[in-house]
Amino acid sequence: MKQKGMIMTLTGKTALVTGASRGIGRAIATRLGREGARVAVHYGGNHAAAKDTVAAIEAAGGRAFAVQAELGAPGDAEALWTAFDAHADRLDILVNNAGILGGQSEIDGVTREGLERLFAVNTTAPFLITQQALPRLRDGGRIITVGTMLTRGAAMPRAIDYAMSKAALDVMTVALAKQLGPRGITVNLVAPGVIDTDMHEGRLVGEALAWLSSQTPLGRLGTPTDVADTIAFLASDDSRYITGHRLDVSGGTTM
Template identity: 75%
Template sequence: MNTFHGKTALVTGASRGIGRAIARRLARDGARVAVHYGRNEQAAKETVAAIETAGGHAFALRAQLGTPGDAERLWAAFDAHADGLDILVNNAGILNEEPGIEHVTREQFERIFAVNATAPFFITKLALPRLRDGGRIVNISTMLTRGSAMPPSISYAMSKGALDVLTSTLAKQLAPRAITVNTVAPGVIDTDMHEGRLVGDALAWLSSLSPMGRVGTPEDVADVVAFLASDDSRWVTGHWLDTSGGTLL
Protein backbone atom coordinates (compact mmCIF):
# COMPACT_ATOMS: atom_id res chain seq x y z
CA MET A 1 0.00 0.00 0.00
CA ASN A 2 1.15 3.54 -0.77
CA THR A 3 -1.18 5.54 1.48
CA PHE A 4 1.79 7.38 2.97
CA HIS A 5 4.20 7.28 0.04
CA GLY A 6 6.57 10.24 0.23
CA LYS A 7 5.58 11.05 3.81
CA THR A 8 7.72 11.05 6.94
CA ALA A 9 6.39 9.99 10.34
CA LEU A 10 7.79 10.18 13.85
CA VAL A 11 6.49 7.76 16.47
CA THR A 12 7.69 8.25 20.03
CA GLY A 13 8.24 5.15 22.13
CA ALA A 14 8.36 3.06 18.96
CA SER A 15 10.91 0.46 20.03
CA ARG A 16 8.25 -1.89 21.41
CA GLY A 17 4.58 -2.45 22.19
CA ILE A 18 1.97 -0.13 20.69
CA GLY A 19 4.62 2.22 19.32
CA ARG A 20 6.35 -0.56 17.43
CA ALA A 21 3.05 -1.71 15.92
CA ILE A 22 2.24 1.85 14.84
CA ALA A 23 5.67 2.34 13.28
CA ARG A 24 5.40 -0.93 11.38
CA ARG A 25 1.89 -0.15 10.13
CA LEU A 26 2.79 3.35 8.91
CA ALA A 27 5.90 1.98 7.21
CA ARG A 28 3.88 -0.82 5.61
CA ASP A 29 1.66 1.85 4.10
CA GLY A 30 4.64 3.69 2.62
CA ALA A 31 5.83 6.16 5.25
CA ARG A 32 9.45 6.65 6.19
CA VAL A 33 9.34 6.25 9.97
CA ALA A 34 11.51 7.77 12.67
CA VAL A 35 11.57 5.19 15.46
CA HIS A 36 12.12 7.03 18.72
CA TYR A 37 13.40 5.23 21.80
CA GLY A 38 14.57 6.25 25.23
CA ARG A 39 16.93 3.55 26.47
CA ASN A 40 16.50 0.26 24.65
CA GLU A 41 18.63 0.71 21.55
CA GLN A 42 18.49 -2.99 20.66
CA ALA A 43 14.69 -2.97 20.65
CA ALA A 44 14.68 0.11 18.42
CA LYS A 45 17.08 -1.57 16.02
CA GLU A 46 14.77 -4.58 15.95
CA THR A 47 11.84 -2.35 15.01
CA VAL A 48 13.85 -0.72 12.21
CA ALA A 49 15.06 -4.13 11.00
CA ALA A 50 11.51 -5.51 10.93
CA ILE A 51 10.37 -2.52 8.87
CA GLU A 52 13.24 -2.79 6.43
CA THR A 53 12.85 -6.57 6.08
CA ALA A 54 9.25 -5.94 5.05
CA GLY A 55 10.45 -3.48 2.41
CA GLY A 56 9.87 -0.28 4.34
CA HIS A 57 12.10 2.60 5.39
CA ALA A 58 12.94 3.67 8.95
CA PHE A 59 15.63 5.10 11.16
CA ALA A 60 16.09 5.12 14.93
CA LEU A 61 16.66 8.15 17.12
CA ARG A 62 17.31 8.36 20.84
CA ALA A 63 16.06 10.88 23.40
CA GLN A 64 15.35 10.12 27.04
CA LEU A 65 12.00 11.78 27.70
CA GLY A 66 11.19 13.49 30.97
CA THR A 67 14.59 15.15 31.23
CA PRO A 68 15.65 18.75 30.49
CA GLY A 69 16.21 19.31 26.78
CA ASP A 70 14.48 16.08 25.74
CA ALA A 71 12.45 17.59 22.91
CA GLU A 72 15.42 19.54 21.59
CA ARG A 73 17.57 16.38 21.52
CA LEU A 74 14.85 14.43 19.77
CA TRP A 75 14.43 16.98 16.99
CA ALA A 76 18.17 17.46 16.56
CA ALA A 77 18.45 13.71 15.95
CA PHE A 78 15.46 13.80 13.59
CA ASP A 79 16.85 16.72 11.58
CA ALA A 80 20.00 14.74 10.87
CA HIS A 81 17.86 12.28 8.88
CA ALA A 82 14.92 14.24 7.47
CA ASP A 83 13.98 17.70 6.26
CA GLY A 84 10.32 17.76 7.24
CA LEU A 85 7.49 15.90 8.95
CA ASP A 86 4.01 14.76 7.92
CA ILE A 87 2.83 12.58 10.82
CA LEU A 88 3.59 12.89 14.54
CA VAL A 89 2.42 10.17 16.92
CA ASN A 90 2.91 10.99 20.61
CA ASN A 91 2.88 7.45 21.95
CA ALA A 92 5.64 7.23 24.57
CA GLY A 93 4.40 6.93 28.14
CA ILE A 94 5.02 5.34 31.51
CA LEU A 95 2.87 3.87 34.27
CA ASN A 96 3.19 4.24 38.05
CA GLU A 97 2.74 1.42 40.52
CA GLU A 98 0.38 3.06 42.99
CA PRO A 99 -2.44 1.42 45.01
CA GLY A 100 -4.07 4.86 45.37
CA ILE A 101 -3.46 8.56 45.86
CA GLU A 102 -2.18 8.07 49.41
CA HIS A 103 0.78 6.11 48.04
CA VAL A 104 1.82 8.54 45.29
CA THR A 105 5.01 10.44 46.04
CA ARG A 106 5.77 13.86 44.59
CA GLU A 107 8.73 12.36 42.76
CA GLN A 108 6.52 9.72 41.11
CA PHE A 109 3.88 12.29 40.21
CA GLU A 110 6.32 14.73 38.68
CA ARG A 111 8.09 11.96 36.78
CA ILE A 112 4.93 10.62 35.13
CA PHE A 113 3.83 14.11 34.12
CA ALA A 114 7.30 14.87 32.76
CA VAL A 115 7.15 11.88 30.42
CA ASN A 116 3.44 11.65 29.63
CA ALA A 117 2.46 15.34 29.43
CA THR A 118 5.41 17.75 29.42
CA ALA A 119 7.49 15.84 26.87
CA PRO A 120 4.75 15.51 24.23
CA PHE A 121 3.78 19.15 24.76
CA PHE A 122 7.25 20.40 23.88
CA ILE A 123 7.86 17.73 21.25
CA THR A 124 4.70 18.94 19.53
CA LYS A 125 5.63 22.60 19.96
CA LEU A 126 8.97 22.02 18.24
CA ALA A 127 7.32 19.81 15.62
CA LEU A 128 5.11 22.60 14.29
CA PRO A 129 7.76 24.42 12.21
CA ARG A 130 8.69 21.05 10.71
CA LEU A 131 5.16 19.72 10.19
CA ARG A 132 3.91 20.27 6.68
CA ASP A 133 0.46 21.73 6.00
CA GLY A 134 -2.07 18.93 5.82
CA GLY A 135 -0.13 16.96 8.42
CA ARG A 136 -1.39 14.74 11.19
CA ILE A 137 -0.87 14.64 14.95
CA VAL A 138 -2.14 11.61 16.87
CA ASN A 139 -1.88 11.46 20.66
CA ILE A 140 -2.10 8.12 22.45
CA SER A 141 -4.13 8.56 25.63
CA THR A 142 -6.21 6.05 27.63
CA MET A 143 -9.84 5.15 28.25
CA LEU A 144 -9.17 6.01 31.90
CA THR A 145 -9.61 9.73 31.22
CA ARG A 146 -13.31 9.26 30.47
CA GLY A 147 -15.83 7.13 32.31
CA SER A 148 -13.57 4.39 33.66
CA ALA A 149 -11.99 5.71 36.85
CA MET A 150 -9.38 3.45 38.46
CA PRO A 151 -7.85 4.77 41.71
CA PRO A 152 -4.63 2.73 41.24
CA SER A 153 -3.96 4.69 38.02
CA ILE A 154 -4.79 8.20 39.19
CA SER A 155 -1.55 9.95 38.24
CA TYR A 156 -1.33 8.09 34.93
CA ALA A 157 -4.88 9.06 33.99
CA MET A 158 -4.29 12.66 35.06
CA SER A 159 -1.19 12.91 32.88
CA LYS A 160 -3.06 11.51 29.88
CA GLY A 161 -5.92 13.91 30.56
CA ALA A 162 -3.47 16.72 29.90
CA LEU A 163 -2.76 15.11 26.52
CA ASP A 164 -6.48 15.11 25.75
CA VAL A 165 -6.57 18.88 26.30
CA LEU A 166 -3.57 19.30 24.02
CA THR A 167 -5.53 17.50 21.30
CA SER A 168 -8.66 19.65 21.46
CA THR A 169 -6.79 22.93 21.74
CA LEU A 170 -4.31 22.28 18.93
CA ALA A 171 -7.05 20.93 16.68
CA LYS A 172 -8.63 24.38 16.68
CA GLN A 173 -5.32 26.25 16.40
CA LEU A 174 -3.90 24.18 13.53
CA ALA A 175 -7.07 23.79 11.48
CA PRO A 176 -6.18 26.72 9.16
CA ARG A 177 -3.15 24.70 8.08
CA ALA A 178 -5.34 21.62 7.43
CA ILE A 179 -3.45 19.80 10.18
CA THR A 180 -5.69 17.45 12.14
CA VAL A 181 -5.08 16.53 15.77
CA ASN A 182 -6.80 13.53 17.34
CA THR A 183 -6.59 11.27 20.37
CA VAL A 184 -6.63 7.48 20.39
CA ALA A 185 -7.66 6.05 23.77
CA PRO A 186 -6.85 2.36 24.23
CA GLY A 187 -8.07 0.08 26.96
CA VAL A 188 -5.99 -2.83 28.22
CA ILE A 189 -3.49 -3.80 25.53
CA ASP A 190 -1.32 -6.91 25.65
CA THR A 191 2.15 -5.34 25.77
CA ASP A 192 5.18 -5.71 28.01
CA MET A 193 3.84 -2.75 30.03
CA HIS A 194 1.51 -5.34 31.53
CA GLU A 195 4.07 -8.15 31.60
CA GLY A 196 3.16 -10.82 34.14
CA ARG A 197 -0.31 -9.38 34.77
CA LEU A 198 -2.29 -10.72 31.83
CA VAL A 199 -2.46 -14.33 33.03
CA GLY A 200 -4.98 -16.60 34.70
CA ASP A 201 -7.86 -14.99 36.56
CA ALA A 202 -6.53 -11.50 35.90
CA LEU A 203 -6.56 -12.09 32.15
CA ALA A 204 -10.04 -13.59 32.32
CA TRP A 205 -11.36 -10.59 34.27
CA LEU A 206 -9.72 -8.00 32.02
CA SER A 207 -10.98 -9.83 28.93
CA SER A 208 -14.51 -9.78 30.35
CA LEU A 209 -14.46 -5.96 30.52
CA SER A 210 -14.83 -5.82 26.75
CA PRO A 211 -17.93 -7.22 25.06
CA MET A 212 -15.46 -8.59 22.51
CA GLY A 213 -14.25 -10.97 25.22
CA ARG A 214 -10.54 -10.27 24.94
CA VAL A 215 -7.84 -7.71 25.67
CA GLY A 216 -6.52 -5.59 22.84
CA THR A 217 -3.41 -6.07 20.75
CA PRO A 218 -0.94 -3.40 19.64
CA GLU A 219 -2.16 -3.92 16.08
CA ASP A 220 -5.73 -3.05 17.14
CA VAL A 221 -4.45 0.40 18.09
CA ALA A 222 -2.02 0.77 15.19
CA ASP A 223 -4.76 0.29 12.60
CA VAL A 224 -6.84 3.08 14.16
CA VAL A 225 -3.81 5.39 14.19
CA ALA A 226 -3.18 4.61 10.53
CA PHE A 227 -6.70 5.79 9.70
CA LEU A 228 -6.25 9.04 11.62
CA ALA A 229 -2.88 9.58 9.93
CA SER A 230 -4.36 9.11 6.47
CA ASP A 231 -6.24 11.44 4.16
CA ASP A 232 -9.39 9.41 4.85
CA SER A 233 -9.60 11.19 8.23
CA ARG A 234 -9.27 14.69 6.79
CA TRP A 235 -12.65 15.77 8.23
CA VAL A 236 -11.94 14.37 11.71
CA THR A 237 -10.12 16.61 14.17
CA GLY A 238 -10.20 17.26 17.89
CA HIS A 239 -11.71 13.80 18.34
CA TRP A 240 -11.21 11.39 21.26
CA LEU A 241 -11.49 7.91 19.79
CA ASP A 242 -12.27 5.06 22.18
CA THR A 243 -10.17 2.03 21.22
CA SER A 244 -10.97 -0.10 24.24
CA GLY A 245 -12.97 -2.79 22.42
CA GLY A 246 -16.20 -1.44 23.88
CA THR A 247 -15.05 -1.45 27.51
CA LEU A 248 -16.74 1.90 28.11
CA LEU A 249 -20.15 0.71 26.87
Protein backbone atom coordinates (compact mmCIF):
# COMPACT_ATOMS: atom_id res chain seq x y z
CA MET A 1 0.00 0.00 0.00
CA LYS A 2 1.02 3.59 -0.51
CA GLN A 3 2.85 4.97 2.48
CA LYS A 4 1.21 7.83 4.35
CA GLY A 5 2.42 11.17 3.09
CA MET A 6 3.84 9.81 -0.19
CA ILE A 7 3.09 12.06 -3.16
CA MET A 8 1.68 10.18 -6.17
CA THR A 9 2.83 12.03 -9.26
CA LEU A 10 0.65 10.29 -11.87
CA THR A 11 -2.77 10.24 -10.19
CA GLY A 12 -5.58 10.48 -12.74
CA LYS A 13 -3.42 9.37 -15.67
CA THR A 14 -3.63 6.24 -17.79
CA ALA A 15 -0.49 4.47 -18.99
CA LEU A 16 0.14 1.61 -21.40
CA VAL A 17 3.32 -0.44 -21.02
CA THR A 18 4.11 -3.00 -23.72
CA GLY A 19 5.77 -6.24 -22.69
CA ALA A 20 4.74 -5.63 -19.09
CA SER A 21 4.19 -9.18 -17.87
CA ARG A 22 7.79 -9.71 -16.74
CA GLY A 23 11.26 -8.22 -16.46
CA ILE A 24 11.77 -4.53 -17.15
CA GLY A 25 8.18 -4.08 -18.33
CA ARG A 26 6.75 -5.45 -15.12
CA ALA A 27 8.99 -3.15 -13.07
CA ILE A 28 7.86 -0.17 -15.16
CA ALA A 29 4.18 -1.05 -14.85
CA THR A 30 4.34 -1.54 -11.09
CA ARG A 31 6.28 1.69 -10.59
CA LEU A 32 3.81 3.73 -12.66
CA GLY A 33 0.97 2.10 -10.74
CA ARG A 34 2.62 3.06 -7.48
CA GLU A 35 2.73 6.66 -8.73
CA GLY A 36 -1.05 6.61 -9.15
CA ALA A 37 -1.42 5.82 -12.85
CA ARG A 38 -3.99 3.33 -14.09
CA VAL A 39 -1.83 0.89 -16.03
CA ALA A 40 -2.62 -1.17 -19.10
CA VAL A 41 -0.37 -4.24 -18.82
CA HIS A 42 0.32 -5.51 -22.31
CA TYR A 43 1.46 -9.10 -22.83
CA GLY A 44 2.06 -11.36 -25.80
CA GLY A 45 1.11 -14.86 -24.70
CA ASN A 46 1.81 -15.37 -20.99
CA HIS A 47 -1.57 -14.62 -19.46
CA ALA A 48 -0.57 -15.90 -16.03
CA ALA A 49 2.43 -13.54 -15.85
CA ALA A 50 0.29 -10.57 -16.93
CA LYS A 51 -2.30 -11.49 -14.32
CA ASP A 52 0.46 -11.54 -11.70
CA THR A 53 1.60 -8.06 -12.73
CA VAL A 54 -1.94 -6.70 -12.51
CA ALA A 55 -2.36 -8.34 -9.10
CA ALA A 56 0.91 -6.84 -7.85
CA ILE A 57 -0.18 -3.36 -8.89
CA GLU A 58 -3.57 -3.78 -7.25
CA ALA A 59 -2.05 -5.24 -4.07
CA ALA A 60 -0.01 -2.04 -3.74
CA GLY A 61 -3.18 0.04 -4.00
CA GLY A 62 -3.02 0.79 -7.73
CA ARG A 63 -5.28 0.09 -10.67
CA ALA A 64 -4.44 -2.01 -13.72
CA PHE A 65 -5.85 -4.17 -16.49
CA ALA A 66 -4.27 -6.59 -18.98
CA VAL A 67 -4.32 -6.29 -22.77
CA GLN A 68 -3.15 -9.08 -25.06
CA ALA A 69 -1.58 -8.79 -28.51
CA GLU A 70 1.16 -10.87 -30.12
CA LEU A 71 3.63 -8.32 -31.46
CA GLY A 72 5.37 -8.90 -34.75
CA ALA A 73 2.28 -10.34 -36.43
CA PRO A 74 -0.03 -8.60 -38.92
CA GLY A 75 -2.66 -6.55 -37.11
CA ASP A 76 -0.73 -6.49 -33.84
CA ALA A 77 -1.15 -2.76 -33.17
CA GLU A 78 -4.84 -2.86 -34.06
CA ALA A 79 -5.39 -5.81 -31.70
CA LEU A 80 -3.59 -4.04 -28.88
CA TRP A 81 -5.60 -0.83 -29.19
CA THR A 82 -8.88 -2.69 -29.56
CA ALA A 83 -8.15 -4.42 -26.25
CA PHE A 84 -7.12 -1.11 -24.66
CA ASP A 85 -10.24 0.70 -25.87
CA ALA A 86 -12.43 -1.87 -24.13
CA HIS A 87 -11.07 -0.59 -20.79
CA ALA A 88 -10.13 3.06 -21.29
CA ASP A 89 -11.02 6.01 -23.49
CA ARG A 90 -7.84 8.04 -23.14
CA LEU A 91 -4.10 7.66 -22.83
CA ASP A 92 -1.56 9.84 -21.05
CA ILE A 93 1.61 7.75 -21.09
CA LEU A 94 2.84 5.25 -23.68
CA VAL A 95 5.88 3.13 -22.82
CA ASN A 96 7.23 1.10 -25.74
CA ASN A 97 9.13 -1.55 -23.83
CA ALA A 98 8.48 -4.90 -25.56
CA GLY A 99 11.38 -6.35 -27.48
CA ILE A 100 13.35 -9.51 -28.25
CA LEU A 101 17.11 -10.19 -28.38
CA GLY A 102 17.29 -12.54 -31.33
CA GLY A 103 19.97 -15.15 -31.84
CA GLN A 104 22.91 -12.94 -30.78
CA SER A 105 25.35 -13.98 -33.50
CA GLU A 106 27.75 -12.14 -35.76
CA ILE A 107 26.54 -11.14 -39.23
CA ASP A 108 27.35 -14.46 -40.86
CA GLY A 109 25.02 -16.25 -38.43
CA VAL A 110 22.01 -13.98 -38.97
CA THR A 111 19.20 -15.47 -41.06
CA ARG A 112 16.67 -13.54 -43.07
CA GLU A 113 13.86 -15.01 -40.97
CA GLY A 114 15.56 -14.02 -37.73
CA LEU A 115 16.30 -10.51 -38.97
CA GLU A 116 12.73 -9.96 -40.15
CA ARG A 117 11.38 -11.24 -36.83
CA LEU A 118 13.61 -8.85 -34.87
CA PHE A 119 12.52 -5.85 -36.92
CA ALA A 120 8.86 -6.87 -36.78
CA VAL A 121 8.86 -6.91 -32.97
CA ASN A 122 11.49 -4.28 -32.11
CA THR A 123 10.91 -1.70 -34.83
CA THR A 124 7.66 -2.09 -36.77
CA ALA A 125 5.47 -2.89 -33.76
CA PRO A 126 6.45 0.15 -31.64
CA PHE A 127 6.20 2.37 -34.71
CA LEU A 128 2.65 1.27 -35.50
CA ILE A 129 1.61 1.19 -31.83
CA THR A 130 2.81 4.77 -31.46
CA GLN A 131 1.15 5.82 -34.71
CA GLN A 132 -2.20 4.49 -33.51
CA ALA A 133 -1.67 5.91 -30.02
CA LEU A 134 -1.59 9.50 -31.22
CA PRO A 135 -5.36 10.01 -31.62
CA ARG A 136 -5.82 8.58 -28.11
CA LEU A 137 -2.93 10.41 -26.46
CA ARG A 138 -3.94 13.55 -24.62
CA ASP A 139 -2.07 16.80 -25.12
CA GLY A 140 0.69 17.07 -22.56
CA GLY A 141 1.23 13.30 -22.67
CA ARG A 142 4.37 11.22 -22.68
CA ILE A 143 5.89 8.73 -25.12
CA ILE A 144 8.84 6.80 -23.70
CA THR A 145 10.64 4.08 -25.63
CA VAL A 146 13.12 1.52 -24.33
CA GLY A 147 16.12 1.29 -26.64
CA THR A 148 19.61 0.02 -25.90
CA MET A 149 23.10 1.33 -25.15
CA LEU A 150 24.30 -0.73 -28.12
CA THR A 151 23.16 1.85 -30.69
CA ARG A 152 25.87 4.34 -29.68
CA GLY A 153 29.37 3.75 -28.44
CA ALA A 154 28.87 0.14 -27.39
CA ALA A 155 28.22 -1.72 -30.63
CA MET A 156 28.87 -5.46 -30.43
CA PRO A 157 29.36 -7.73 -33.46
CA ARG A 158 27.25 -10.45 -31.80
CA ALA A 159 24.30 -8.07 -31.47
CA ILE A 160 24.44 -6.32 -34.84
CA ASP A 161 20.88 -7.23 -35.84
CA TYR A 162 19.42 -6.38 -32.41
CA ALA A 163 21.20 -3.03 -32.27
CA MET A 164 20.08 -2.18 -35.80
CA SER A 165 16.45 -2.91 -34.91
CA LYS A 166 16.70 -0.61 -31.88
CA ALA A 167 18.61 2.19 -33.64
CA ALA A 168 15.49 3.02 -35.64
CA LEU A 169 13.78 3.94 -32.36
CA ASP A 170 16.40 6.64 -31.72
CA VAL A 171 15.35 8.24 -35.01
CA MET A 172 11.65 7.86 -34.24
CA THR A 173 12.13 9.57 -30.88
CA VAL A 174 13.72 12.72 -32.29
CA ALA A 175 11.32 13.01 -35.23
CA LEU A 176 8.23 12.59 -33.06
CA ALA A 177 9.54 15.02 -30.45
CA LYS A 178 9.64 17.69 -33.15
CA GLN A 179 6.22 16.76 -34.54
CA LEU A 180 4.40 16.50 -31.22
CA GLY A 181 5.96 19.42 -29.38
CA PRO A 182 3.11 21.77 -30.30
CA ARG A 183 0.75 19.42 -28.44
CA GLY A 184 2.93 19.51 -25.33
CA ILE A 185 3.74 15.82 -25.76
CA THR A 186 7.30 14.87 -24.85
CA VAL A 187 9.03 11.96 -26.56
CA ASN A 188 12.12 10.38 -25.04
CA LEU A 189 14.12 7.17 -25.16
CA VAL A 190 15.82 5.25 -22.36
CA ALA A 191 18.88 3.25 -23.39
CA PRO A 192 19.63 0.54 -20.81
CA GLY A 193 22.85 -1.39 -20.52
CA VAL A 194 22.86 -5.06 -19.55
CA ILE A 195 19.92 -5.55 -17.20
CA ASP A 196 19.68 -8.64 -15.04
CA THR A 197 16.40 -10.20 -16.19
CA ASP A 198 15.26 -13.63 -17.30
CA MET A 199 15.90 -12.54 -20.91
CA HIS A 200 19.58 -13.27 -20.13
CA GLU A 201 18.89 -16.44 -18.17
CA GLY A 202 21.89 -18.76 -18.23
CA ARG A 203 24.23 -16.14 -19.72
CA LEU A 204 24.94 -13.90 -16.72
CA VAL A 205 26.94 -16.33 -14.60
CA GLY A 206 30.56 -16.88 -13.57
CA GLU A 207 33.22 -15.08 -15.60
CA ALA A 208 30.65 -13.52 -17.92
CA LEU A 209 28.85 -11.92 -14.99
CA ALA A 210 32.10 -10.66 -13.48
CA TRP A 211 33.30 -9.20 -16.78
CA LEU A 212 30.01 -7.45 -17.57
CA SER A 213 29.83 -6.02 -14.06
CA SER A 214 33.38 -4.69 -14.43
CA GLN A 215 32.43 -2.69 -17.53
CA THR A 216 30.53 -0.12 -15.47
CA PRO A 217 32.15 2.23 -12.93
CA LEU A 218 29.38 1.20 -10.52
CA GLY A 219 30.60 -2.40 -10.61
CA ARG A 220 27.25 -4.09 -11.08
CA LEU A 221 24.65 -4.98 -13.65
CA GLY A 222 21.52 -2.90 -13.96
CA THR A 223 18.21 -4.01 -12.48
CA PRO A 224 14.68 -3.62 -13.85
CA THR A 225 14.05 -1.11 -11.06
CA ASP A 226 16.93 1.07 -12.30
CA VAL A 227 15.15 1.40 -15.63
CA ALA A 228 11.66 1.71 -14.18
CA ASP A 229 12.63 4.56 -11.86
CA THR A 230 14.14 6.46 -14.78
CA ILE A 231 10.98 6.01 -16.83
CA ALA A 232 8.84 7.15 -13.90
CA PHE A 233 10.80 10.41 -13.94
CA LEU A 234 10.27 10.87 -17.69
CA ALA A 235 6.56 10.14 -17.22
CA SER A 236 6.21 12.76 -14.49
CA ASP A 237 5.77 16.50 -14.72
CA ASP A 238 9.33 16.90 -13.43
CA SER A 239 10.57 16.03 -16.93
CA ARG A 240 8.25 18.48 -18.70
CA TYR A 241 11.07 20.35 -20.49
CA ILE A 242 12.94 17.26 -21.69
CA THR A 243 12.08 15.94 -25.14
CA GLY A 244 13.85 14.28 -28.04
CA HIS A 245 16.39 12.96 -25.54
CA ARG A 246 18.19 9.64 -25.32
CA LEU A 247 18.91 8.89 -21.67
CA ASP A 248 21.67 6.34 -21.11
CA VAL A 249 20.90 3.97 -18.23
CA SER A 250 23.94 1.75 -18.50
CA GLY A 251 25.69 2.71 -15.27
CA GLY A 252 28.39 4.44 -17.30
CA THR A 253 29.23 1.45 -19.49
CA THR A 254 29.29 3.59 -22.64
CA MET A 255 31.66 6.26 -21.29
